[in-house]
Amino acid sequence: MTMSDFKYLFSPLKIGSMEIPNRIMMSPHGVTGLKPGSDEQLAYFEARAKGGAGFVGIAGCAVHTMHVYQGLFMTSRDPANIPKIKRLVDVIHKYGGKAFIHGPWMNGAPDMPQTSKVVPATLWGDNQSREMSIDEIKQLVLDHAISAANMREAGADGMEFPIGGGAGLQYFVSPLYNKRSDEYGGDLDNRIRIILEIAAEIKKMAGRDFNIGFKVNPDESLLGGPDLETGIEICRRLAASGDVDWIRIAARGQKPQMTHFHYPPSYMPQGTNNYASAAVREVVDNIPIIGGGRMTTAEFMEQSIAEGQCDAVFAARAFIVDPEWPNKAKRGETEEIRHCIGDVEGCFLRSCFGMPVGCTYNVEIGHEGQTLAPAEKKKKVAIIGGGPAGLQAALTAAQRGHDIILVEKEDHLGGHVWLEGQLPGLTDRQALPTWYEHQLRKLANVDIRLETEADADYVLSLGADAVIVATGAEFSPTGISYMQMNAAEGYATEGYVYTPEDVILKGVELGDRVLIFDGIGYVTGPGVAEMLADQGKEVVYVNVDPMIGRSVQLLGQHQVMALRLKDKVEFIPNNAPLAVKDHTVTLKNILTYDLTEIEDIDSVVMVASRPSRDELYHALVGKIDELHIIADAADSHWNSFGTDDATKAGHKVALAL
Numbered sequence: 235m236t237m238s239d240f241k242y243l244f245s246p247l248k249i250g251s252m253e254i255p256n257r258i259m260m261s262p263h264g265v266t267g268l269k270p271g272s273d274e275q276l277a278y279f280e281a282r283a284k285g286g287a288g289f290v291g292i293a294g295c296a297v298h299t300m301h302v303y304q305g306l307f308m309t310s311r312d313p314a315n316i317p318k319i320k321r322l323v324d325v326i327h328k329y330g331g332k333a334f335i336h337g338p339w340m341n342g343a344p345d346m347p348q349t350s351k352v353v354p355a356t357l358w359g360d361n362q363s364r365e366m367s368i369d370e371i372k373q374l375v376l377d378h379a380i381s382a383a384n385m386r387e388a389g390a391d392g393m394e395f396p397i398g399g400g401a402g403l404q405y406f407v408s409p410l411y412n413k414r415s416d417e418y419g420g421d422l423d424n425r426i427r428i429i430l431e432i433a434a435e436i437k438k439m440a441g442r443d444f445n446i447g448f449k450v451n452p453d454e455s456l457l458g459g460p461d462l463e464t465g466i467e468i469c470r471r472l473a474a475s476g477d478v479d480w481i482r483i484a485a486r487g488q489k490p491q492m493t494h495f496h497y498p499p500s501y502m503p504q505g506t507n508n509y510a511s512a513a514v515r516e517v518v519d520n521i522p523i524i525g526g527g528r529m530t531t532a533e534f535m536e537q538s539i540a541e542g543q544c545d546a547v548f549a550a551r552a553f554i555v556d557p558e559w560p561n562k563a564k565r566g567e568t569e570e571i572r573h574c575i576g577d578v579e580g581c582f583l584r585s586c587f588g589m590p591v592g593c594t595y596n597v598e599i600g601h602e603g604q605t606l607a608p609a610e611k612k613k614k615v616a617i618i619g620g621g622p623a624g625l626q627a628a629l630t631a632a633q634r635g636h637d638i639i640l641v642e643k644e645d646h647l648g649g650h651v652w653l654e655g656q657l658p659g660l661t662d663r664q665a666l667p668t669w670y671e672h673q674l675r676k677l678a679n680v681d682i683r684l685e686t687e688a689d690a691d692y693v694l695s696l697g698a699d700a701v702i703v704a705t706g707a708e709f710s711p712t713g714i715s716y717m718q719m720n721a722a723e724g725y726a727t728e729g730y731v732y733t734p735e736d737v738i739l740k741g742v743e744l745g746d747r748v749l750i751f752d753g754i755g756y757v758t759g760p761g762v763a764e765m766l767a768d769q770g771k772e773v774v775y776v777n778v779d780p781m782i783g784r785s786v787q788l789l790g791q792h793q794v795m796a797l798r799l800k801d802k803v804e805f806i807p808n809n810a811p812l813a814v815k816d817h818t819v820t821l822k823n824i825l826t827y828d829l830t831e832i833e834d835i836d837s838v839v840m841v842a843s844r845p846s847r848d849e850l851y852h853a854l855v856g857k858i859d860e861l862h863i864i865a866d867a868a869d870s871h872w873n874s875f876g877t878d879d880a881t882k883a884g885h886k887v888a889l890a891l
C-alpha cells in the first residue's frame with residue numbers, strides 16, 4: 235500500500251482543541267532504563283515523533299508521589315518535573331505531533347505494592363491498604379487538576395488517565411474493587427462520580443482547551459465483573475459530560491488476572507480490543523474513540539478505522555520495535571518495517587525483572603539518533619550460524635563496513651526463531667528472519683551461503699580475519715531438566731524418542747499416541763503439543779512444573795496456553811520421566827516422588843535440556859586470531875530472553891570488530 239491507498243490512517247483528526255496530523259497514537263509505555271530527563275530519553279521520543287507518531291503519550295507521570303517507582307518515572311504532580319517533561323513535549327511538537335501526558339493514579343492492584351497507600355475500599359488481595367476518607371478523595375480530585383495545570387505549563391496538549399489496566403481509577407469505577415457505601419460507591423452514578431469531578435476540576439484549573447482523555451477497560455466480564463453493556467454506559471456518560479475529549483478502549487486488560495489482554499502476545503489476533511471499541515463507538519459519536527491492542531500493521535489499522543471500529547488507533551509495541559513505521563508505511567516501504575513478533579520479552583518482561591526495557595530485535599533502543607562508528611580497519615568476517623545472533627552480528631558488522639560471509643546449514647535463515655514460527659500461535663515470529671534477510675540482501679558486502687554446514691576446514695578455507703561462531707544450541711533427547719539431572723533410561727532408543735528439531739525441522743513421523751515432556755516451562759512444549767494434537771495425535775503433555783509456561787507467567791501467557799490446550803491434551807503436572815522404554819513412560823512426581831507408568835506411548839518428544847553447539851568453536855581455538863563465540867552457542871537459554879540476548883550479543887560483538 236502507498237500513501238494514496240490509506241484513506242484514513244494518515245488523515246488529520248480533531249480531538250478537543252487539537253488537530254492531530256494523523257490517526258496514530260503512540261500509546262504510553264514506560265521505558266524503564268531511560269533515565270527521566272536524560273538525553274537518551276529525549277532521543278527515544280524524538281525518534282518516534284520524527285518517525286510519524288501523530289499523538290504521543292508520555293507514560294507514567296503519576297498524579298501523586300510514588301515511593302515505589304521513585305527515579306523510574308516523573309510525576310506530573312511535582313512541579314520540579316515540568317522542565318524535564320517540557321523537553322519531551324517540545325521535541326514532539328518539533329515534528330508536528332501532539333503530546334499528552336499519561337497520569338495514572340497507581341494503586342489497588344491486588345498483587346502490587348500500594349504506591350498511593352490508600353484505596354477506594356480495602357481489597358482481598360495480597361495488599362490490603364486502608365480505605366480512603368472523603369477528604370482524601372477530594373484531595374485526589376485536586377491532585378489530578380494540579381497535575382494537569384503543571385502539564386499545561388510544560389506545554390502538553392492534554393492528559394490521559396487510566397480507568398483499568400491494573401492501575402488507577404478503575405478501583406472506583408469497578409464494583410469488583412469498590413465496596414464503598416457512601417456517595418463514591420454503590421451504583422454506577424456513585425462509582426463514576428470521582429471521574430466526572432476530576433474532569434470538571436481539570437477543565438477549571440487547566441483551562442477548557444486543555445484536553446482530557448480516559449483509557450477505559452469497558453469489559454470486565456472475564457474478571458467476574460460487569461460486561462460490555464456497563465462499559466458502554468460508562469463511556470456514554472463520560473462523553474456526555476462535555477469535559478472529556480477522547481476515550482481509549484483497552485478491553486479486558488487487567489493485571490495480574492488478565493495481563494495477556496493488556497500486552498497481547500502473538501497468540502492474540504490483531505485488534506484484540508476492536509470488538510469493544512466498535513461497540514462503544516456505536517453509542518458514543520460526539521468524541522473520538524481510540525482503539526488498539528496488538529495492532530501490528532498499518533493495513534490492519536486502516537481497515538479498523540475504515541470499518542468504523544474506531545476513529546484512531548493506538549500502538550505501543552509497534553513503536554518500540556520500529557520508531558519509523560508510520561513514515562515507512564506512508565511511503566509504501568512495507569518490507570522495511572520491523573514488525574512486532576509479540577513475544578513481549580524484550581520489552582515488558584524485561585521490566586518485570588527490573589531490566590531496562592528494550593526490544594527483542596530492535597537493538598537501537600537507548601541509542602536512538604546515534605550513528606554506528608565505521609570500522610577502523612575493514613575486515614573479512616565469517617559468521618557461522620544464521621540465527622538471530624548471527625543475523626544481527628552480520629547486519630551491524632556490514633553496516634560498519636566489514637565484508638561478511640554468513641554461513642547457514644539450513645535452507646533458510648532465522649535459526650530457532652524460524653522453528654518457533656512454525657508453531658501454532660507463534661507464526662508472527664517469522665517476521666524476524668524475514669526482516670533481517672531483507673536488510674542483509676540489500677547490502678553488497680554481505681555474502682549469504684545457505685545449505686552450507688561449516689566445519690573447521692571450511693571455516694579456515696574462507697581466510698577470514700575474524701570468525702564469529704553463532705551456531706546456537708540444540709535440544710537433546712535425554713529428558714534432563716532443572717528438576718531431574720539424570721538422563722531418562724531408554725532415551726537413546728532409536729525411532730522412539732525425539733526432539734522439537736526432529737518434529738518441526740525434520741518432520742519425523744510420530745506414532746498416534748505421543749508423550750511430550752516439557753522440562754523448560756516455556757512456549758515450546760505447549761506449541762509442539764498443540765501442533766501434534768491438531769494433526770490428530772493423542773497427546774499426553776507432562777510438565778515438570780505445576781503449571782504450563784512457568785517462565786512466561788508474568789506475561790499471562792501461561793493462561794493463553796492453558797486455554798489453547800485444555801481440550802486438546804491430557805495434562806500431567808509436576809512430573810519428570812525416569813524411563814522411556816517398551817512403549818511405557820515411567821514418571822516421577824517431583825513433589826511426592828511417587829512413580830506412575832503411562833502405557834501405550836508410541837513416541838516421546840523431549841522438550842528439555844538444550845546444550846550449546848560449541849564443537850566448531852573448540853575445533854577453531856588457536857587457529858584463528860580473532861575468534862568469538864556468542865549467544866546460545868556460548869550460553870544456551872532454556873527459556874525466555876533467548877532471542878533478545880542473541881540479537882544483543884550479535885550487535886555487541888560486531889561493534890567490537
Ligand SMILES: Cc1cc2nc3c(=O)[nH]c(=O)nc-3n(C[C@H](O)[C@H](O)[C@H](O)COP(=O)(O)OP(=O)(O)OC[C@H]3O[C@@H](n4cnc5c(N)ncnc54)[C@H](O)[C@@H]3O)c2cc1C
Nearest residue numbers: 619621622623643649650688706865866875876877878880
Ligand atoms: C519454540 C521456541 C520458541 C522460542 N521463543 C522464544 C521467544 O519468544 N523469545 C526468546 O527470546 N527466545 C525464544 N526462544 C529461544 C531462542 O529461539 C534462542 O535462544 C535463539 O534463537 C538463540 O539464537 P542463536 O542465534 O544463538 O541460535 P539459533 O537460533 O539456534 O541459531 C543457530 C543457527 O546456526 C546454524 N548452525 C549451527 N551449526 C552450524 C554449522 N556448523 N554451520 C552452519 N550453520 C550452523 C543453525 O542451523 C541455526 O540456524 C525460543 C526457542 C524455541 C525452540
Ligand SMILES: Cc1cc2nc3c(=O)[nH]c(=O)nc-3n(C[C@H](O)[C@H](O)[C@H](O)COP(=O)(O)O)c2cc1C
Nearest residue numbers: 261262263264293496527528529549550551581582
Ligand atoms: C514495555 C511496555 C510498557 C508499558 N507501560 C505502560 C504504562 O506505563 N502505562 C500504560 O497504561 N500502559 C503501558 N503499556 C501498555 C501499552 O500502552 C499498550 O496498551 C499495550 O502494549 C497494548 O498495545 P500494543 O499491542 O500496541 O503494544 C506498556 C506496554 C509495554 C510493552
Ligand code: SF4
Nearest residue numbers: 574578580581593594
Ligand atoms: S520485544 Fe517483542 S513484543 Fe516487545 S516490541 Fe519487541 S518484538 Fe514486540
